Amino acid sequence: MITDEKRQELLDRLRNSVIQYDEDGAKEASNEVVELGMDANDAIFNGLVSGMEEVGRLFEAQEYFVPELLMSADALYAGLDILKPHVKQLDLGVKGSVVIGTVEGDVHDIGKNIVKMMFDVAGFTVYDLGRDVPLDKFVEEQLKTDSDLVCLSAMMTTTMVGMKKVIDDLRAKNPNVKIMIGGAPVSSDIAGKWGADGYAKDANNALKDAINMVSSLKKMKEEAEARKKG
Amino acid sequence: MAETRTMTPKERVLKLFAGEKVDRPPCFSGMGNATTDGLQRLGYKFAALHSNAKMMADVAAATYKLTGFECGVVPFDLCVEAEALGCEINVYAHLDDILYPTIKKKIIHNEEEMGISIPRDFTRRGRIPLVKEAIGLLKADIGNDVAVGTYVLGPFTLAGQIMELNDLLKLSFKKPEKVGNLLDILADAIVLCAREFEEAGADYITVREMGATSDVLSPRVFKNLILPYLKKIFSQLRTNTVLHICGKTNDIAPFMVESGASAISVDQKNDVAETRKKIDKALLFGNYDPYNVLVAGSEANVRQVIRKCLDDGVDAVWPGCDIWPTVPVENIKAMMDEVYNYRRPVPNKEEIKK
Numbered sequence: 001m002i003t004d005e006k007r008q009e010l011l012d013r014l015r016n017s018v019i020q021y022d023e024d025g026a027k028e029a030s031n032e033v034v035e036l037g038m039d040a041n042d043a044i045f046n047g048l049v050s051g052m053e054e055v056g057r058l059f060e061a062q063e064y065f066v067p068e069l070l071m072s073a074d075a076l077y078a079g080l081d082i083l084k085p086h087v088k089q090l091d092l093g094v095k096g097s098v099v100i101g102t103v104e105g106d107v108h109d110i111g112k113n114i115v116k117m118m119f120d121v122a123g124f125t126v127y128d129l130g131r132d133v134p135l136d137k138f139v140e141e142q143l144k145t146d147s148d149l150v151c152l153s154a155m156m157t158t159t160m161v162g163m164k165k166v167i168d169d170l171r172a173k174n175p176n177v178k179i180m181i182g183g184a185p186v187s188s189d190i191a192g193k194w195g196a197d198g199y200a201k202d203a204n205n206a207l208k209d210a211i212n213m214v215s216s217l218k219k220m221k222e223e224a225e226a227r228k229k230g
Numbered sequence: 231m232a233e234t235r236t237m238t239p240k241e242r243v244l245k246l247f248a249g250e251k252v253d254r255p256p257c258f259s260g261m262g263n264a265t266t267d268g269l270q271r272l273g274y275k276f277a278a279l280h281s282n283a284k285m286m287a288d289v290a291a292a293t294y295k296l297t298g299f300e301c302g303v304v305p306f307d308l309c310v311e312a313e314a315l316g317c318e319i320n321v322y323a324h325l326d327d328i329l330y331p332t333i334k335k336k337i338i339h340n341e342e343e344m345g346i347s348i349p350r351d352f353t354r355r356g357r358i359p360l361v362k363e364a365i366g367l368l369k370a371d372i373g374n375d376v377a378v379g380t381y382v383l384g385p386f387t388l389a390g391q392i393m394e395l396n397d398l399l400k401l402s403f404k405k406p407e408k409v410g411n412l413l414d415i416l417a418d419a420i421v422l423c424a425r426e427f428e429e430a431g432a433d434y435i436t437v438r439e440m441g442a443t444s445d446v447l448s449p450r451v452f453k454n455l456i457l458p459y460l461k462k463i464f465s466q467l468r469t470n471t472v473l474h475i476c477g478k479t480n481d482i483a484p485f486m487v488e489s490g491a492s493a494i495s496v497d498q499k500n501d502v503a504e505t506r507k508k509i510d511k512a513l514l515f516g517n518y519d520p521y522n523v524l525v526a527g528s529e530a531n532v533r534q535v536i537r538k539c540l541d542d543g544v545d546a547v548w549p550g551c552d553i554w555p556t557v558p559v560e561n562i563k564a565m566m567d568e569v570y571n572y573r574r575p576v577p578n579k580e581e582i583k584k
Contacts (some may be wrong), residue, residue, distance in 0.1 A: 066446040067403040070396060105322065105329035110396060132320075132332060157521040157551055158330045184445070184477065185521060 002036045010038060014047025014079055019054050021071030026079035033083060040086035048076050048083075049121055066110060073117050080121060087123065096122070099141045100151040101129030103162045108155035111182055115151060115200070135162055139169045142177060154183040164194045171195060233570045239300035240433070243377040246513065246545060247434065247470035247492050255546050257569040258301035260379045260436030260472045260495065260515075262552035266328070267559050268292030276328045276555065277321050280307050283360050287367035294376055297562040302372050303379045304364040305357070306552075307331040308438070311383055311423055312391040314356035316349070328555050338393035341401065344412050346392075348419045353426050365430035377433040382424050384439025384473075385416040385459045395441070402447065406455050417459040421466045434470035436495065437463060443477030445499075452482050457489060464490035472515060476550055480504060487512040497550025498523075502542035513545045518565075520549035525557045529564040536568040541575065 010029055017025035026048070033043045055072045058064040064072075098119050102109045109131040119126050127145050129137055142150050150170060154160040163181050170177055181191055182200035191199035235253045237245070242256045268289050269276060279285045290302045309319045309331045318335035338344055349355060361380065368378050383391070389412055390398050402409050424435050442456045464471055473491035475482070476499070483505045486494040493513035496505065502517050516539060518524060523535045539547055547569050 062444075062448075065444075065448045065451070067399040067451075070400050071403065074400075104325075105332060107332045108395070110399075113396075156330075157554060158328075160521070161554070161556075162327065162329075187522060189522070190526075 002038050006036065007038060007042070010036075010043065011047040011050070014043055015051035015054070017079065018048055018051025018072050018075045019058075021068060021075050023075045023078040026075040027082060030079040030082035034086055039088075040083040041088065044080065044083055044087070044121060048079050052076055052118075052121075069114065070110065073114060076117065076121070097125040097127065097145060097147040098149040098151060099127045099129065099138060099145060099147045100153075101133040101138060102131035102153045102155070103159050103166070104132055104134050105162060106154050106156055106159035106183075107131050108183075109153070111155065111184075111200075112151070112153040115153070115182065135166050135169070138166045139173060142170060143173060147177070149178045149180065151180045151182065153181070154185065156183075157185040160185045160190070163196075167194050167196055233298075235570075238374075239376045240374070243300065243546075244433065244470075254572070255540065255544065255569065256300050257547040257566055258299065258377065258379075259303060259549050259553065260301075260381055260434060260474060261303065261438070261549065262306040263293045263299060263301075263303060263549075264289045264306050264555045265293055265296065265553075265557055265559065265562075266555045267296055269555065271296075275326070276306075277323045277325065280305065280321050280331055281357065281360065283363035283367060286361070286364040287371060290364075290368050291371045293562075294372055297559055298566050299562055300566075301376050301379055302368045303381070304368055305361050305380070308383060308387075309333055309391070310357050310361055311388055311419060314349075314352055314358050314423070315346070315392055315419065317392055330552075333391050336392055336394065341397070341405075341408070344393070344408055346412070346415060348415065348422070352419060353422050358423055358426055362426050362430040365427055365432050369431045373431070378431065379434045379436065380427045380432045381436040381438050381474075382420050382427070384437050384442065384456070384475075385413040385420060385463070386456050387439050387441035388416050388420065389413060390441045399446070402451060402455060406451075410455060410459075413456065413459040414462070417462045420463055424463070424467055428467065428469045432469060434472060434492075435467060436472040436474050437491065438474045440474070440476045442482075443475055444479060444481055445477035449481040449485070453485050457485050460489040460491075484508050493545070495548055499550075502539065502544060506543040514543070515546040515548035516544050517542075517550055518547070520551050520553045520557075524549065524561050524565065525554045527561065529561060532561050532564045533568045536565050537572065540569070540572050 010033055013029040017029060055064060059069055100112060100116050102112050116126055116128055127141055129141060138150055152163045152166055154163055167179055170179060178197045180198040181196045186199050188199055237253050239256060242252050243258060246252050246256060272288050274285050274289060279289055286304045290304045293299050294302055307330050312333055313319050316337045317333045319331050320334040321331045322329040365378060365380055427435055442452050471491045472493045472495050473486050473489050474495035476497040479496045479500045487509050493515050495515040496517050498517050498519040500517050518535050518539055523532055536547055
């Protein structure tokens with residue numbers, strides 16, 4: 001067992017590596033976590049994700065912009081790649097799989113990749129269809145993988161309208177699937193009108209929404225643990 | 231009420247650019263405005279326009295003929311320069327839906343490949359000659375009545391097309407000098423392309439630098455890394471020019487003016503009343519939402535938004551982006567009508583004293 005002091009030191013290092021987009025720092029701290037046998041879940045959520053939350057705040061305050069966000073994401077993945085094989089899977093009572101992609105006609109995938117990262121962190125199985133994805137492919141992939149959630153992204157007004165078709169198709173074939181849409185031109189109005197369950201209007205909101213999802217997952221995890229102990 | 235003024239739409243736009251007095255703000259655009267109505271009347275498919283000069287010009291002219299919208303603009307996609315530089319594009323010819331062409335294959339795949347050079351026959355490559363031809367056809371068709379416009383990309387936006395945007399953004403931070411070198415080369419290419427369009431008779435050219443919006447990049451990076459190359463472009467163009475950036479632009483609006491463009495163009499995220507204070511009398515075009523208002527909004531909504539643009543102090547009523555083709559013709563007509571009949575509120579005595 002490691003001391004509380006050491007644990008806190010490692011968490012701080014992980015957190016700061018993400019905030020300061022220091023990939024090497026994230027790798028070193030993650031390797032130490034593994035060597036010392038510290039809980040990988042703890043390191044991910046209270047270290048890496050905590051750092052990403054701060055990055056989200058800095059982004060919102062317009063101290064950070066997209067380049068910083070991308071570099072922080074690289075640092076997070078550098079740590080996550082090392083820690084993930086050591087995560088003990090808990091039975092969360094949810095399947096937790098998601099189909100994600102940017103709609104056909106749109107080759108912008110930065111927002112989509114940030115959301116994807118948060119699902120990766122949360123331990124979701126992510127079926128990433130990439131960018132410029134033909135609309136039928138979303139429906140096909142959802143049916144094939146029986147995923148709980150489908151996330152559609154469009155960066156431009158000119159490609160956003162394709163999302164309505166996907167939503168209609170998905171609903172017709174599977175009324176229970178949750179659908180989230182995102183991208184600069186999307187509004188809550190449009191999400192409502194088209195029957196999506198959630199929306200994120202930009203990278204920051206996507207990040208916040210995804211973090212919220214991860215947080216509720218964390219809570220479920222803690223409850224599951226409490227039940228086990230109790 | 232129909233228009234009662236005598237200035238032609240073309241005179242109005244040209245006088246505005248020349249800094250002369252106009253009888254009212256024009257209502258036009260520097261970006262694409264194909265309509266499905268126009269496409270249907272002509273019997274054209276959207277995907278076919280991009281590679282046919284006549285079809286391109288016909289559809290551009292149809293918007294003016296059907297609605298009175300005060301310009302003709304070609305092309306309709308954003309891939310002309312990238313294609314001439316060697317990228318492969320996708321026009322989605324297999325689909326009946328309207329999709330704008332995108333870049334399928336980039337020419338820079340890693341940092342080491344950033345030292346590109348402009349092909350010697352650049353202006354004869356891809357669709358640059360085709361767009362040039364379309365400008366000529368459009369001039370011949372409606373060029374006496376309305377100003378004919380075209381556009382090129384800004385250097386940063388073009389860089390984001392010919393290499394991975396992800397890499398470009400990170401390198402802007404990690405290795406700005408390397409990105410600067412690429413932008414310098416691309417600025418030269420953009421000038422070459424724009425010169426061709428000037429030669430064809432374009433009355434104004436919009437430089438679309440939407441990749442440099444403050445939603446993505448800090449105003450500091452915009453000023454240090456991108457502005458110098460925009461200046462380089464505008465200093466070499468002879469015709470009227472507009473710099474367009476969408477998304478958050480309030481903090482960079484003064485830099486946009488500093489670029490040397492004849493006018494700046496912003497979208498619905500800009501607080502135009504605020505911007506007006508910052509940039510004084512510089513020409514400011516904007517800023518209605520071309521999808522949520524003009525396409526999806528009611529006629530009443532359109533009128534209200536257009537009045538707000540004018541109240542806030544735009545010099546021309548102008549959309550925040552390309553107009554999505556399914557736009558109801560009635561909505562464009564309502565917008566035009568609002569512009570025809572708008573009277574600037576008479577300032578009260580307090581304001582006059584100021």
